[in-house]
Amino acid sequence: MPVFQFNPPERFVAGTVGQPGDRTFFLQAVGEGRITSVVLEKAQVEALATRIEELLEEVHRRFGTPPGDTTPPEDDGPLQQPIEQDFRVGTLALAWDAEAARVIVEAQEIDESAGEDLVEDDEEELEVFAEEAPAHRDVLRVYLTPGEARAFAGRAMKVVAAGRPDCPLCGRPLDPSGHICARQNGYRPDRLV
Numbered sequence: 001m002p003v004f005q006f007n008p009p010e011r012f013v014a015g016t017v018g019q020p021g022d023r024t025f026f027l028q029a030v031g032e033g034r035i036t037s038v039v040l041e042k043a044q045v046e047a048l049a050t051r052i053e054e055l056l057e058e059v060h061r062r063f064g065t066p067p068g069d070t071t072p073p074e075d076d077g078p079l080q081q082p083i084e085q086d087f088r089v090g091t092l093a094l095a096w097d098a099e100a101a102r103v104i105v106e107a108q109e110i111d112e113s114a115g116e117d118l119v120e121d122d123e124e125e126l127e128v129f130a131e132e133a134p135a136h137r138d139v140l141r142v143y144l145t146p147g148e149a150r151a152f153a154g155r156a157m158k159v160v161a162a163g164r165p166d167c168p169l170c171g172r173p174l175d176p177s178g179h180i181c182a183r184q185n186g187y188r189p190d191r192l193v
Contacts, residue, residue, distance in 0.1 A: 049156035
């Protein structure tokens with residue numbers, strides 16, 4: 001399994017490309033002359049930032065203030081060029097390395113083949129599919145000090161919040177081209193038949 005490992009990274013940030021409402025979210029790690037950019041969903045960025053804060057609170061509660069818990073200056077710069085997608089994230093993992101006092105963020109490539117061809121009941125077809133399926137998925141693994149992790153989470157939450165504003169009446173995102181608000185006698189079915 002190919003692992004893009006950064007221990008430590010020179011820079012690790014969440015960022016976007018595109019206009020609000022049509023943004024692509026990235027995690028980008030930079031170090032040792034390498035740039036690794038992986039695509040993920042907005043909800044994954046928000047969940048990762050939230051879980052990092054929760055993890056750091058738990059570490060502080062259990063072990064006290066870990067070394068390296070000073071937050072570096074805020075990084076509000078754009079993603080580093082060139083932005084080339086290395087893979088799309090399917091699974092995110094978060095861990096605490098107590099010996100090194102580091103937060104470990106791991107992003108695994110999505111398994112796009114899972115479940116697509118496994119609908120068949122024919123055992124021979126399943127065996128052939130299993131032989132053709134890739135035996136590995138790419139992984140991005142980044143080691144951060146507690147301060148760097150806190151700075152990453154702060155920027156990530158700002159990136160998520162920088163999207164389209166919510167309608168004050170219905171709570172749905174406002175589009176620049178207009179908005180049909182159910183609370184202003186607009187019609188929006190909850191389910192399509």
